[in-house]
Structure formats: C-alpha cells, structure tokens
Amino acid sequence: MNEYIYPLNSGIEFAEFKRLSLFKQMNVPAKLVTRMFNPQLHRFIADLPINDESIINMFDFFQDAVNLTPKKALIADAKINPEYEVSPDSTVSKSYKGDRLVNRIIFMAGTYGQLDTVEYFDRYQNLTKAEVWDWRGFKSCTKYYDINKHLIHEEYFNTQGSPVLEFGYSNVDSNPENITFIQLTSRDGYKRYFENIDELFTYFLQQLDQSSNEPNTFIADRPLSTYAPVLALSNETRKFIYLPMLQTDSKYSLVDGALDEIYTQAFKPENLAKLTGxxxxxxQQKLDIERRVKGQVAVYALPAATIEDQLPKIEGVRKNQIIFAGRLGNGKGITRLVDVFKIIHNHETGLVLKICGYGNVKDDAKKAVEKAGLKDVVKFEGYLKPTELISEYFSSKLFVTTTEQDVEPLAMTEAAACGLPLCAFDVAYGPAEIINDGKNGILVSDGHNQELADRIVKLIRNPTLLQNMSDDARKGVTRFMNSNVSQMWKEQIVNR
Structure with a gap:
C-alpha cells in the first residue's frame, strides 16, 4: 500500500518495485496499491520497473479504468464549439469568441497534440472549470472554480463519461483537509458519502479485500496514509506494516526512545493486536522493535535492498571519481558529505565527487560546495534512471555515504553489485549489515569525518587493496540476490 507513484520516487517506492519482482519470481500474485489521483500515472509507469498489471490505483478502481487499453485523446475529443476561432500551438492552443478567450487547450508535454487539460473562461475571463484528461485517452475529471479561482467542486468520471465520484471543498483551496464531502456512486446507482480521503481509501481497500475469494495479505508502506486504512480491514485479512524510517525521534534511543509521531497510532497495544506482523x-532493527513490542506482535527482517541473481558485467573504465546516490533529504548527511570530500580533496585534488539524486537539501549542498571551493570537482547529476546510474557506478571507484540514519540504503547494494567498495558511518541501521569493515568497504564511527576521509585517501592510493575490496563487494552482496531474499519471504510470510 502506497500513496503515489511519480517519475521521481524514493526508496520506499523502489523497495516496492523490488518486492513485486520477488513475488513475480515466486509466482505469488501481487499488486502495488496507490490512492492519489494521477491522470499520468500510467505514463510514468512506462519508465519504471513495473507494468500496468502490477498496479491498482483507487481512482482507476472506481472509474472502471483498471487495465484499460490506452488511446490518444486529441483536440477533436475536447469538442470545442466549431464556431470559435482556434489559435493553434504545440503546447497550448486557445479558442476565441470574437476577441474573448473562451478556452485554453493544454497538451501533454512531450506529445504531439495529446490532451492534458481544457480550461473554460467566462465573459469576464474568470476560470470557471477545467477538464482533466487521462493519459490513456478519456476525460477523467472536471474541476470547478469560484470567482477567486478557488477549487470548489470536482467530478470524476468512468470511461463511459458518467460521474462516479464527487468532491466538495471549502472555498479556501484544494487541500485534503478542506474537503467538505465525498460522494461515491456505485455501478448500481447507490450513493455513499465520506467525510475525507482516508475514509474513501479505507472503503476502497475493503472492496479490494472482498473482491478476492482467497485470503489476502496487505502490507502498508506509507505510515501516514496507509497504516490506519489497513488496520481497519477485517480480522480474517493478514495485515503487516512496514517501517521505512527509524522508529524513534532519536537515533540514539532506538529501543525505548519516544516513538516518531508517524508510528504512535500503529504501536498502540490495541492496534498491534490487529496486526499479523x-x-x-x-x-538489528528487528531486535530493537521486538524489545519494544515485547511479544505483542511478530517482527520480520526482510531486506528491502535486493539485486538480480546475475550480477552486472563490469564494463567501462573506472574514472578518478567517487559517487553518492540517493535522496538528497534531511538525515542523509549531504552537506556532511561535502565536508568529508573537502578533506579528501586536500590530498587528492584530481578526484571528482558525483552526487546523484534529488531532494530538498540540494540547494544547501550546492551552497556548501561553493563555500568550500569545490565547484569544479563536485558534480550534481540529479535523478538518474537505473541504467544511467549503473553506468555511473561502473565509472566510479567508491560509493560514499555520510547518512545520519537509514534503515537500509538501497543504493549501497546496487553499487556493491557493480564492484564498488562501500564507505559509510556506522549509523542505524543499514551500513553495518552491508559493510564488513576493511573487507568490502570502510565503516567508521558516526561523525568521525577526518577518519573517514583519511581512510578513503589511503584506499584510493592503493590500487591492489581497492581491487580486493571491489571483488569482496561483489561477493558479499550475493546474500541480497532475489533468489535468497525470495526464499526468506516464502519462509517467513508467504507460506505461513
């Protein structure tokens, strides 16, 4: 269970993609379930390691648009009044009644005339409504606005054009907290009402659960949006929650520290009793959680970071560069990485640091790079597709992360599979379970920047040791291979 899928995804989504691959390998039917409205969802999927058959979205479900054969909606489908004069454009066409703007016809970026949104304006040029088109070629939603351009009402349609969902909003904005009502019209014409999106999502999951004649297993991955709806499912349904982040608000009190607020509701005794696991x-996180829950619920450790059974063939030439890949977010220590690299650069001036990823601290990291005078040797590559990232791994000598916390850095296993020794601080939870210090990488105490930098410099200057660590990195990562992890899933979850 997740909230959304976008072109740029986090470790939670990529862990889900890997999990789906495992289930497919085990011949276990599985779907990734999302709840947010996204008319271009199935466009994004084409660039991800999943397909339409492996995902089911709440709006698709209610709109009878699951496994829909796509077509292209063009300007003719918008049914613009033929009496209006259309000013054509490849990005946004406009229709006029005399000299008055009536419509803006917005096309999807990167397409030739495929409808995205059709906007309607009144005689005073106020936006009154906008028709939103699904990537697969049907009008999916109409949004209505008041005179101040505030969204006040939404209608969602099935593929035949009949309204199936309605959302009402207070005239402030379209924030989910300002929903005043949700109306769902079922196939038999029966109307159900919900107060918020959480209630609708809970009902959706119940419908999914009841649509199968076999017992279902639900795994909730996003704490704030999926835990409560999954907990509300029937007692006969197997229900798991996945912990994507540290369970406490302090990385030094992992067993008895105050719970992070995203977990407090699920960890209440009455809710733990509803869980299968x-x-x-x-x-290590399993041991800490077991000490916290004291036998109230079973806890399972199943690697999120998995790799293909066939390791990638080493290709290309290792450049004089080291690499970090991951989300550039709080807790990832990106500015600390710049500090460590500055020490390294004092000894190895020709070495380049590649930072691959996106996130809210990228600007801060760039400022730190400029302040340190490293602009010429620290390169921000942004978000890379898997094949592009593998190419960067093959071009690098080391993978370095200075994350302050991470339940399991997925990029580390992928980098090791490409023969990169791994360098990190010993923080909760992942690095210590992947790095064997001195064998397949370097692991130092948290915050010891100088020690980490000094050891990286020595490693870079010792080609024999670097090659030995590279070989050990590929050997050590075999326990994360799909065949090994899928066996763990069979024994602990699937066949129990």
Whole structure:
C-alpha cells in the first residue's frame, strides 16, 4: 500500500518495485496499491520497473479504468464549439469568441497534440472549470472554480463519461483537509458519502479485500496514509506494516526512545493486536522493535535492498571519481558529505565527487560546495534512471555515504553489485549489515569525518587493496540476490 507513484520516487517506492519482482519470481500474485489521483500515472509507469498489471490505483478502481487499453485523446475529443476561432500551438492552443478567450487547450508535454487539460473562461475571463484528461485517452475529471479561482467542486468520471465520484471543498483551496464531502456512486446507482480521503481509501481497500475469494495479505508502506486504512480491514485479512524510517525521534534511543509521531497510532497495544506482523529491513532493527513490542506482535527482517541473481558485467573504465546516490533529504548527511570530500580533496585534488539524486537539501549542498571551493570537482547529476546510474557506478571507484540514519540504503547494494567498495558511518541501521569493515568497504564511527576521509585517501592510493575490496563487494552482496531474499519471504510470510 502506497500513496503515489511519480517519475521521481524514493526508496520506499523502489523497495516496492523490488518486492513485486520477488513475488513475480515466486509466482505469488501481487499488486502495488496507490490512492492519489494521477491522470499520468500510467505514463510514468512506462519508465519504471513495473507494468500496468502490477498496479491498482483507487481512482482507476472506481472509474472502471483498471487495465484499460490506452488511446490518444486529441483536440477533436475536447469538442470545442466549431464556431470559435482556434489559435493553434504545440503546447497550448486557445479558442476565441470574437476577441474573448473562451478556452485554453493544454497538451501533454512531450506529445504531439495529446490532451492534458481544457480550461473554460467566462465573459469576464474568470476560470470557471477545467477538464482533466487521462493519459490513456478519456476525460477523467472536471474541476470547478469560484470567482477567486478557488477549487470548489470536482467530478470524476468512468470511461463511459458518467460521474462516479464527487468532491466538495471549502472555498479556501484544494487541500485534503478542506474537503467538505465525498460522494461515491456505485455501478448500481447507490450513493455513499465520506467525510475525507482516508475514509474513501479505507472503503476502497475493503472492496479490494472482498473482491478476492482467497485470503489476502496487505502490507502498508506509507505510515501516514496507509497504516490506519489497513488496520481497519477485517480480522480474517493478514495485515503487516512496514517501517521505512527509524522508529524513534532519536537515533540514539532506538529501543525505548519516544516513538516518531508517524508510528504512535500503529504501536498502540490495541492496534498491534490487529496486526499479523511488522516488517523491517535489517536484523538489528528487528531486535530493537521486538524489545519494544515485547511479544505483542511478530517482527520480520526482510531486506528491502535486493539485486538480480546475475550480477552486472563490469564494463567501462573506472574514472578518478567517487559517487553518492540517493535522496538528497534531511538525515542523509549531504552537506556532511561535502565536508568529508573537502578533506579528501586536500590530498587528492584530481578526484571528482558525483552526487546523484534529488531532494530538498540540494540547494544547501550546492551552497556548501561553493563555500568550500569545490565547484569544479563536485558534480550534481540529479535523478538518474537505473541504467544511467549503473553506468555511473561502473565509472566510479567508491560509493560514499555520510547518512545520519537509514534503515537500509538501497543504493549501497546496487553499487556493491557493480564492484564498488562501500564507505559509510556506522549509523542505524543499514551500513553495518552491508559493510564488513576493511573487507568490502570502510565503516567508521558516526561523525568521525577526518577518519573517514583519511581512510578513503589511503584506499584510493592503493590500487591492489581497492581491487580486493571491489571483488569482496561483489561477493558479499550475493546474500541480497532475489533468489535468497525470495526464499526468506516464502519462509517467513508467504507460506505461513
């Protein structure tokens, strides 16, 4: 269970993609379930390691648009009044009644005339409504606005054009907290009302659960949006929650520290009793959670970071560069990485640091790079597709992360599979379960920037040791291969 899928995804989504691959390998039917409205969802999927058959979205479900054969909606489908004069454009066409703008016809970026949104304006040039078209070629939603351009009402349609969902909003904005009502019209014409999106999502999951004649297993991955709806399912349904982040608000009080607020509701005794189990990515986190829940619920450690059974063939030439890949977010230590690299650069001036990823601290990291005078040797590559990232791994000598916390860095296993020794601080939880210090990488105490930098410099200057660590990195990562992790899933979850 997740909230959304976008072109740029986090570790939670990529862990789900890997999990779906495992289930497919095990011949276990599985789907990734999302709840947010996204008319271009199935466009994004084409660039991800999943397909339409492996995902089901709440709006698709109610709109009878699951496994829909796509077509292209063009300007003719918008049914613009033929008496209006159309000013054509490849991005936004406009229709006029005399000299008055009536419509803006917006096309999807990167397409030739495929409808995205058709906007309607009144005689005073106020936006009154906008028709939103699905990537697969049907009018999916109409949004209505008041005179101040505030969204006040939405209608969602099935593929035949009949309204199936309505959302009402207070005239402030379209924030989910300002929903005044949701109306769902079923196929038999029966109307159901919900107060918020959480209630609708809970009902959706119940419908999914009831649509199968076999017992279902639900795994909730996003704490704030999926835990409560999954907990509300029937007692006969197997229900797991996955912990994507540290369970406490302090990385030094992992067993008895105050729970992070995203977990407090699920960890209440009455809710733990509803669960089949809690899933985490590492053995150490499993031990800490078991000490916290004291036998109230089973806890399972199942690696989120998995790789193909066939390791990638080493290709290309290792450049004089080291690499980090991951989300550039709080807790990832990106500016600390710049500090460590500055020490390294004092000894290895020709070495380049590649930072691959996106996130809210990118600007801060760039400022730190400029302040340190490293602009010429620190390169921000942004978000890379998997094939592009593998190419960067093959071009690098080391993978370095200075994350302050991470339940299991997925990029580390992928980098190791490409023969990169791994360098990190010993923080909760993932690095210590992947790095064997001195064998397949470098692991130092948290915050010891100088030690990490000094050891990286020595490693870079010792080609024999670097090659030995590269070989050990590929050997050590075999325990994360799909065949090994799928066996763990069979034994602990699927066949129980």
């Amino acid at each position: 809690i899933i985490v990515a590492t053995e």
